[in-house]
Each structure stands twice: as C-alpha cells, then as structure tokens.
Amino acid sequence: MRRRLAALVIVPALLLTACGGEDEKPKDDASASPSATPSPSRPPVPKPVASASPLPQVSGEQGEKATITVPKDDPSTSFVVKTLTPGTGAEVKKDDLVVADFTAKIWKGNKNLGSSYDEGGVPQVITAGSPAVIPAFADAVTGQKVGSRVLVVAPPAAAFGPSGNPQIGVSGTDTLVFVLDIESIMPKKAEGQQKEIPANLPQIDASKEAPATIRIPKNDPPAKLVSDVLIEGKGAEVKSGQRVFMQYTGAAWEINKGKDPAKNFDSSWNAGKPFDTIIGQGQVIQGWDKGLIGKKVGSRVLLVIPPDQAYGDQDKGPELPANSTLVFVVDILGAM
Known part of the structure; x- marks a missing residue:
C-alpha cells in the first residue's frame, strides 16, 4: 500500500502541510499529500488583512521568480494577503485545486526557502480552503482570480504553528513570506462523454x-x-x-x-x-x-x-x- 507521508511536496526541501498523518493507499511510494485534519495544538489562525507595517517589497515580472526584499524591522503579527497584480481569470472558490508558482523566504535572517521557478522546481497544487494545507497557502488563494500575483506574510499561526518545521529550518516563531502566482484551476475530474465499455470488462x-x-x-x-x-x-x-x-x-x-x-x-x-x-x-x-x-x-x-x-x-x-x-x-x- 502507498503510505501517505507527513507533508505536501512543493520542491524536495519545502514541505507545507498543516500536520502529518498516515493511511493506506495503493502502494508504498515517495509521493506525498496532506493529512485530513489540522493539529489540535495549532493556535487560532488570524483573519487575513490586506496590509500591515512593515511589509516586504516585491519586484520582478509576473510569471518569473519574484525578488523579495524583507525589511530589517521585526514583522508584525498580522497575516497579510495582498494582491499585487489582480488576475482576470476565474475566481478561486473553496475546494478548488489551484496551480500556483511560488517564491518563499523566512523573514528572520532573510533566508530563502526556494521557488518553483528554480531549476527542478514545479508549481504547487493547493486545495483552496483546506484545513490540511497551511493557511498561508489554503486561505491566501481563496477568493483570488487566476492570473493574480499575491504577497503573503504568514506569522507562525498561519504557517507551521508553534512546532515550526525543523526539516526545512523553520522554527515555531518564524514568519514566512511568499509570493504566489496563481496560474490555473485544475479540474476535479475528467470531463466529456465516456465511451462504451466492452461487456467483458468492468x-x-x-x-x-x-x-x-x-x-x-x-x-x-x-x-x-x-x-x-x-x-x-x-x-x-x-x-x-x-x-x-x-x-x-x-x-x-x-x-x-x-x-x-x-x-x-x-x-x-x-x-x-x-x-x-x-x-x-x-x-x-x-x-x-x-x-x-x-x-x-x-x-x-x-x-x-x-x-x-x-x-x-x-x-x-x-x-x-x-x-x-x-x-x-x-x-x-x-x-x-
């Protein structure tokens, strides 16, 4: 049986689920997906706001890796979701499967956490509004339109909580910064007319x-x-x-x-x-x-x-x- 691991893979070093869990699937493998419920020890997630002070600066063209300049000041405690460039596509609704490119940093120390634009990187597929995915992704994409570039400043409560994520060097007090480029909404199932199946097959x-x-x-x-x-x-x-x-x-x-x-x-x-x-x-x-x-x-x-x-x-x-x-x-x- 496949084992569901404790994290959702963005790139090999960046794991962004709310918590871990394990269940059975078709075969043991190295795939990964989020567990079904958030950790009961997680603090309440603050309501997202459009801005706060101080705020990182973002430069670079949409569709390319963002350059994030983090202020030297300490971050606020706000969970910021700021639309930098509004999209013109469909609006993301809860439970939509959102394909998004990303660039990520830890505020303290200006540490890079990787980007899907790096060599070998791939976009993230986010279930909008899912309790299994950290709010910095799940909540940040909900309500945005396809084509948007979004700045996210995530205090611990909107990221990994007080436990942090030691695997990638994130402590329980770290504020994370993301720039998300919302590329598309993935269909939930195949669409079209299903062909007739021979009687000797299921x-x-x-x-x-x-x-x-x-x-x-x-x-x-x-x-x-x-x-x-x-x-x-x-x-x-x-x-x-x-x-x-x-x-x-x-x-x-x-x-x-x-x-x-x-x-x-x-x-x-x-x-x-x-x-x-x-x-x-x-x-x-x-x-x-x-x-x-x-x-x-x-x-x-x-x-x-x-x-x-x-x-x-x-x-x-x-x-x-x-x-x-x-x-x-x-x-x-x-x-x-």
Whole structure:
C-alpha cells in the first residue's frame, strides 16, 4: 500500500502541510499529500488583512521568480494577503485545486526557502480552503482570480504553528513570506462523454465528484494489462518522471465478480484531494507506470492490472487478497 507521508511536496526541501498523518493507499511510494485534519495544538489562525507595517517589497515580472526584499524591522503579527497584480481569470472558490508558482523566504535572517521557478522546481497544487494545507497557502488563494500575483506574510499561526518545521529550518516563531502566482484551476475530474465499455470488462460510472461505481462482470479477468481510455483529454501526454495528479477508485476483480456494485478497496475521493505521484519511476505499482504513460492530461483511463503487475501474492486485507487482479478508474488531472 502507498503510505501517505507527513507533508505536501512543493520542491524536495519545502514541505507545507498543516500536520502529518498516515493511511493506506495503493502502494508504498515517495509521493506525498496532506493529512485530513489540522493539529489540535495549532493556535487560532488570524483573519487575513490586506496590509500591515512593515511589509516586504516585491519586484520582478509576473510569471518569473519574484525578488523579495524583507525589511530589517521585526514583522508584525498580522497575516497579510495582498494582491499585487489582480488576475482576470476565474475566481478561486473553496475546494478548488489551484496551480500556483511560488517564491518563499523566512523573514528572520532573510533566508530563502526556494521557488518553483528554480531549476527542478514545479508549481504547487493547493486545495483552496483546506484545513490540511497551511493557511498561508489554503486561505491566501481563496477568493483570488487566476492570473493574480499575491504577497503573503504568514506569522507562525498561519504557517507551521508553534512546532515550526525543523526539516526545512523553520522554527515555531518564524514568519514566512511568499509570493504566489496563481496560474490555473485544475479540474476535479475528467470531463466529456465516456465511451462504451466492452461487456467483458468492468463497467464504470464516474460521473460524480465521488468514488466511482465499478461493476465487474462474471467472466474471468484478462491475463494481460488493460489500459483503456474512456474519455480522451486534450492535454499533453504524460511522460515518465512527471508528477501526475489523479483521482482514482480501485476494486479487486475476483472477490467482486458479478457483484453490483463492486466494493472499492480505495479511492482518492475519500482523502479529499487528488493523489499525486512521480510516474514511471517505480513509485507506484507496475500496472500504473505502464498503463498511464502516454495518456493525455484530462483523460479517464480504465486499468485492469494482473497480479504480477500489482501486488502478486501479497495479502492486503479482505478487500484486496493475494493474487488479485486490480481494477482502477483513473482521471488524469495534471502532469508537471
């Protein structure tokens, strides 16, 4: 099973979830996502204000790494969310999946925390308003428009709280400074007309923003990997080594044969956010690595994965016994 780690990855050194947690997912891997609830020890988050004194200065063109000049004075205790450049796109609503570039600093000592514009950096995908993501991101993007550049000054209560984040050198008293460029809102699921599925393969209803309904036929499963595009997206093809964002639901074929509907053993919809992983690098089961590379962003894919490309003779519990053929419906939301 995949282990959900204690942080949401922005770049390898910058971890920005509210707290940690662990649960089970399709395979142990190095992907990361936020836990479902905030730490009870976190202090109340101050209401964001548009300005405070002193305030960092920001220069540079939007769409490029920001230059942040931090004052020598101590920061105020305010949680500042200031729109530097208003966007003209759609307004971000709660639970939207926001793609944003960032540049980050610690106020004290003017320490850089990295930028998605740095070599190897990637934009952050933020669930707007989510209690699992630090308010400096989750609250700061909510209500903004796509195309906006936003300055965020986050005191500890709006960042990592009194525990800080020792992994990246942030103490429990550090104020953080971010500049966010809101690039787009990621769709929550694949859109379009789903094609007809042959009767000898599982039938899929994934029309709602909820775990898909999977109906597995009475016949035996195919012996080889099935990777069938049910809805073809209009985005770029997924490449090995990319971080791919997906919604998925999974069920085991043999124990659900002929049942209506199958009992799912897992779904990303239950986590409240998409699953993300590096694809094609052995971080997920082989059937995912083989079956999703080359598919277009925006696609819905039916995967039927034989045991030798899944968990083989490993018993993963009553809903996922040893030597199971796995059935997944996967909506590919983005790839970076």
